[in-house]
Amino acid sequence: MKKAILTTMVLTSLFVSSFAQTSEFFNQVNYKGAFGQTNWLKGWTALDHYSYLAPNKIAANTITITDASINAGDKVFWTADNVYLLEGFVFVEDGAVLTIEAGTVIKGKPGQGESASALIITKGAKIFAEGTANNPIIFTSESDDVNDAFDLVLPSTNLWGGVIILGNAKINTSTGIGNIEGLPVSVKSEYGGSDDNDNSGVLKYVSIRHGGTDVGSGNEINGLTLGGVGRGTTIDYVEVFQNNDDGFEWFGGTVNCKHLVAAFNSDDAFDHDEGLTGKMQFLFAIQDENFGNALGEHDGGTDPEDGIPYAFPQSYNVTLLGSGISSANADNDNGFNIRDNWGGLYKNSIFGDYVGIAMKVEDLATGQDSKQRLDDGQIVFQNNIWFNFGGGNDFDALGKNAPEKEYLKNVANANTIEDPQFAGISRTAYSELLSPTVSSGSVAYNNLASYPDGDDFYEVVNYKGAFGQTNWLKGWTALDHYGYLAPTKTSSNVIEITDADINAGDKVFWTANNTYVLNGLVYVESGAELNIEAGTVIKAKAGQGESASALVITKGGKIYAEGTGVNPIIFSAESDNVNDAFDLVLPSTNLWGGVIVLGDALVNTSTGMGNIEGIPVDERSAYGGSNDNDNSGIIKYVSIRHGGTDIGSGNEINGLTLGGVGYATTIDHVEVFQNNDDGFEWFGGKPRCKYLVSAFNGDDAFDHDEGIRSPMQFVFAIQDENFGNAFGEHDGGTDPEDGIPYAFPQSYNVTFLGSGMNSANADNDNAFNLRDNWGGSYKNSIFGDYAGIAMKVEDLATGQDSRQRLDDGQIIFQNNIWFNFGGGNDFDALGKNAPEKEYLKNAANGNSIEDPQFAGITRSAYSESLDPRPTANGAAYANIADYITSVRKLDNIAIASNYVLSQNYPNPFNPSTKIQFSVPEQSHVTL
Structure with a gap:
């Protein structure tokens, strides 16, 4: 047939075939648009610097929460203008969703046993707790005044319970189901099931402090307990501080975790049980000089110990510090205690400052141990640094028994014993001496293991341990609140940079105690690496044409620019005093060039290569190749301001230009503000992009060309009331227009705002201008406040257009909200031509025309009125498309x-x- x-x-x-890599990229949130209840623009953007953004809320009320407060199926919103006080065990039951605004404080009453206070997300329920670096969500004790760093006598543990999340992913008990420790046995304490993609929500920028209350003899609640939690859940930037039991404990599950902090907890830093198989990166632990057990207590299974699935978590970039090599803490005995059929992986990590030995692998005469998994190559510790163990600092002294000793000293595993040269280690509150970053000359930048090719979870960095030059603990942790962390550097010198300063093969480090001024086009050439510390300011001289100043990362070069949410990296004009929000008359564009990154990924030109617009044509302007997994580095928490200088008639430099950039490159929390041309422009490639901001730029907000295939999420644009063209000028190809690969970027959670529905800006004509064989998807997004129409799909009598891709289902706009278009607010008025009109009004595509009820929209600097968060439980929280x-x-x-x-x-x-x-x-x- x-x-x-x-x-x-x-x-x-x-x-x-083409997007298997995006399977773990997208955060599964419960809202449309770029924002839920958290304004992630705060703290690091020019929008915040110039006071466009509404201020943070201040808590004025205390609300007591009991178990009766949240019932099955409820949608509950906790906001930062209240403090929430947990009284007893509070269960978020099956089908309920708890959303917590950034800056919210949740406190727990004291109590032991059945009177303990804790928050439990049960199987089938969800929590969306999304803080920010300058406005974290804090869980702590009723007795803790979070605005006073001196109110508690440190250490303070055991003052309340903790946070427990239970999911439906696989665990390896005999029944595949368990009841979580620390809670009464009931259906509400169950975890485990068959859905490894289960989604329990989001925990991000969350600090859990002073918990671990006793619930039975020798049984305390962990800071964060994760039972059978699935990989659809996001755990990122979570701290457990001074908990009376473990910091984090996993019972099976597949959840992936980044940026975890276990600080001064009483038992183990990180505890694995019952078949954990998640991925982890950027984990940090430090133990008190007087207490704390294993850095990692890692058990494979309990009932039975050889249950399926076998444990195999995979961790990269971990820094684990014990109680100190000279500590008298007898519990610092085995850094890694590996038992009960555990297997797993640690690579590119740093372990040490621990009074005992480094590793003990259980080896029993009979029964299940972990020795066989070590023999089978399923316990992997490779390319790690070990230092300052009290048991001795040679490999024979690091292992408890002969097998682990032989493993560690096997040169094929590339482990080393050497000083990682941390900036500073301290366990003393208020000392401002702790800085576990590594200096530019550290051995942590050498001999790295490769990251899994094409993996969408891991960031490909150039250092071992949890930190490079950037201390991402600043701003949101108890470690910062209690004055453990070293202060941020301030700039005292100005250094002029010309093209002669960075040559092929160089490793260059720019630090926050200097301001760097670009004079002309500065190329980071093939084989060179430019590392930029958080808080660094890079300025550029004014100039047009050949005298323009810009930073160009060439094909084969790399940039590692890792700012933080409280300490961004800023690119701006020489004339901009970044400490004075009133020095420039706004809008100010065209004061310098921009940032250009060129890579070796596929583009769909006839030759598979191109020379990037905006700079002279030579070998250093070339982009495109055959490696879609190419890595050009990391651009994270970076603000690019006031650029777009003219380099020819009608030709300006974009804020951020990405030419043939590969999938291993991370573009995350990047703003382009008041650029004279486009905010962002892609020429082919497929870099991973999250949290992008295009604000008040002269041309298009986001421009696609030459076969872009990126995944994108949390993308925001707002246009000036007097200028700005399309939200998206999206072209599939140019030479030829039907070149291979076809464009197909996938975007979720986008909010695009034009010049205003009643603006006189004639360039606000077609919000989405789809041409030249472009295809792609936008889902769970919000578009509007635009003077013209919503969408124009090119439809030519002859030649390549995008009409065929619309007909073939390869232009996808689904489950989006459209509002306030000057061309009219019905679907017939939103589209330019009949095909797009029919597409938008097709009910199967889930689009709607309705008010998202933003908290506030303004385009005025210093107004403190811009707040693009939709109202809680409004239209933006309904009819959500599934995530990949x-x-x-x-x-x-x-x-x-x-x-x-x-x-x-x-x-x-x-x-x-x-x-x-x-x-x-x-x-x-x-x-």
């Missing part, structure tokens, strides 16, 4: 081999194709 794959099947094939999670093989059914494969087009996949084939009978088919 002859079959033709329908449009829906084409899209399925598309995602499987993971790709799984469903069937593997063999069929007779006498099939006929007909002509398919386009060929090869670009990134999708129509396939016609014949098989002798109705069958399951794998493509």
